Amino acid sequence: MFRKKRAKQKPDATAKQLMGIVGEENVLYLKGDLLSYECDGYTLERGIPRAVVFVRNTQHVSDVVKQLNELEIPYIARGAGTGLSGGATPRGGEVIISLVRMKRLLDLDLENRQAVVEPGYINLKLTQSISDKGYYYAPDPSSQYACTIGGNVAENSGGAHCLKYGVTTNHILGLEVVLPSGEIIEIGNSGVPDQPGYDLLGILTGSEGTLGIVTKITVNILKNPEGKKTGLAYFDDIDDASQAVSDIIATGIIPAALEMMDEIAIEGVEASAYPVGHPSDIAAFLLIEVDGIQEGIDDQIEDILTVCKSNHVRDVKVAKDEAERSMWWANRKMGFGAMGAISPDYLVQDGVIPRTRLPEVLAHISAISRKYELRIANIFHAGDGNLHPLILFDASVPGESDRASKAGSECLQVCADVGGSITGEHGVGIEKSAEMRFIFTDEEMAAQTDIRHVFNPDDLLNPGKLFPEPGRCVEVKRDEKKVSV
Numbered sequence: 001m002f003r004k005k006r007a008k009q010k011p012d013a014t015a016k017q018l019m020g021i022v023g024e025e026n027v028l029y030l031k032g033d034l035l036s037y038e039c040d041g042y043t044l045e046r047g048i049p050r051a052v053v054f055v056r057n058t059q060h061v062s063d064v065v066k067q068l069n070e071l072e073i074p075y076i077a078r079g080a081g082t083g084l085s086g087g088a089t090p091r092g093g094e095v096i097i098s099l100v101r102m103k104r105l106l107d108l109d110l111e112n113r114q115a116v117v118e119p120g121y122i123n124l125k126l127t128q129s130i131s132d133k134g135y136y137y138a139p140d141p142s143s144q145y146a147c148t149i150g151g152n153v154a155e156n157s158g159g160a161h162c163l164k165y166g167v168t169t170n171h172i173l174g175l176e177v178v179l180p181s182g183e184i185i186e187i188g189n190s191g192v193p194d195q196p197g198y199d200l201l202g203i204l205t206g207s208e209g210t211l212g213i214v215t216k217i218t219v220n221i222l223k224n225p226e227g228k229k230t231g232l233a234y235f236d237d238i239d240d241a242s243q244a245v246s247d248i249i250a251t252g253i254i255p256a257a258l259e260m261m262d263e264i265a266i267e268g269v270e271a272s273a274y275p276v277g278h279p280s281d282i283a284a285f286l287l288i289e290v291d292g293i294q295e296g297i298d299d300q301i302e303d304i305l306t307v308c309k310s311n312h313v314r315d316v317k318v319a320k321d322e323a324e325r326s327m328w329w330a331n332r333k334m335g336f337g338a339m340g341a342i343s344p345d346y347l348v349q350d351g352v353i354p355r356t357r358l359p360e361v362l363a364h365i366s367a368i369s370r371k372y373e374l375r376i377a378n379i380f381h382a383g384d385g386n387l388h389p390l391i392l393f394d395a396s397v398p399g400e401s402d403r404a405s406k407a408g409s410e411c412l413q414v415c416a417d418v419g420g421s422i423t424g425e426h427g428v429g430i431e432k433s434a435e436m437r438f439i440f441t442d443e444e445m446a447a448q449t450d451i452r453h454v455f456n457p458d459d460l461l462n463p464g465k466l467f468p469e470p471g472r473c474v475e476v477k478r479d480e481k482k483v484s485v
């Protein structure tokens, strides 16, 4: 009996046209290959792209965009796909333009403390490439070993050390961008701190790949601090830890990092590949780092630990050497992934609140956990009020994914209700587009979608992201006009 040989899938006309621009070896079109691109780190929604095209230079990006415009096919820029809000996830049928093969460090200007990178350059690699010269790149998302600087620009990413040094937008000096028309523009890069006209650099940074595709980035690099001290403070009561956070900032010392983990999060990281032996019976710990000139650095960490002591801390310690400090940080940066050790699935949320509201918001999150009967771990950049409730669930149990999603949305509602926001650093993407209504009126949303339509009039670039149903015409009450939201 002969089994009929399955016919090999052939590239369709679109894939062939893309191959004509970037070469056959730089286009994926087989169903099996496309599966890897059906979502990013937010896995509750998925879609299959029409093709994936790996561009190698700016001209490729421009030519591919022009071609797709002609064919009226939507497209999405993608970096490493570590996004946590579905920004790089296809809704179905888009072409993914992957920037990962544009990964060169193009220029290093130590005198002016600048580096120029391609968008696929991995975040951590930049610091690794310049640390022996005494410099580093400050924005340090916990995914920095994998995520790209292009993705960081699109999401305006933050990280543990952004409390003192600011998020991505504070470190971007210039961009080269391919607009949805296919035109290539340069913004910033003038060598002066401010430029006349609209702040296009500000608008593009954090626009979640909906206004243009970033093809070159000039970043600010910093001199390594002379000294660093890192401490841990263990608390029996999470309210005491939260109060300590407010009191530390109130002293006027701005730590380089001020991170918090609660007891479920600690259970996860201690079961991960980087356990450090945190006590298993504490309610929360603070991981604190100060840096700057050597003189006075010991006093700074001592002052902060004294504040912890006045908030009923159980125990405090200071890292004795770089090895111990690195171990503590590896444990913290493993935080999200470590949830895999204690739960089959988890959903990362990302709200921001005024720091002083921490105790009441954490109590609300605990109530949400009880309501949906799902454990919620908390790992967060406490110093800047950027919460990450991690909702643990099992997607194989009917209804649990839905409950996790609802619990996540309620956590964001709580953040909005106390005067915070629905995202601190992970972006809106698909995941939180409905929640934009928690913080913006129709009129405010229309002002933003007007900007989107100036850059991206046909909504072919990353459709269905950031705003509730972008691209669709619905009535909003603004001067009796019909606008797209």
Ligand SMILES: Cc1cc2nc3c(=O)[nH]c(=O)nc-3n(C[C@H](O)[C@H](O)[C@H](O)COP(=O)(O)OP(=O)(O)OC[C@H]3O[C@@H](n4cnc5c(N)ncnc54)[C@H](O)[C@@H]3O)c2cc1C
Binding pocket: 040, 041, 076, 077, 078, 079, 080, 081, 082, 083, 084, 086, 087, 088, 099, 119, 140, 141, 142, 143, 146, 147, 148, 149, 150, 151, 152, 153, 154, 155, 156, 157, 158, 159, 160, 208, 209, 210, 212, 213, 214, 215, 336, 337, 425, 426, 462
């Ligand atoms: C374990 C883990 C920890 C994380 N920790 C943090 C953290 O501490 N802080 C933080 O901010 N985030 C964090 N993230 C989220 C994520 O890593 C960041 O959002 C990161 O910036 C995404 O980069 P990427 O290269 O993976 O982009 P992708 O996921 O590929 O894309 C993200 C968005 O950017 C757009 N995009 C990508 N490249 C370009 C480009 N060149 N031009 C225009 N648009 C583009 C995409 O269309 C999409 O909308 C974490 C994620 C994980 C999985």
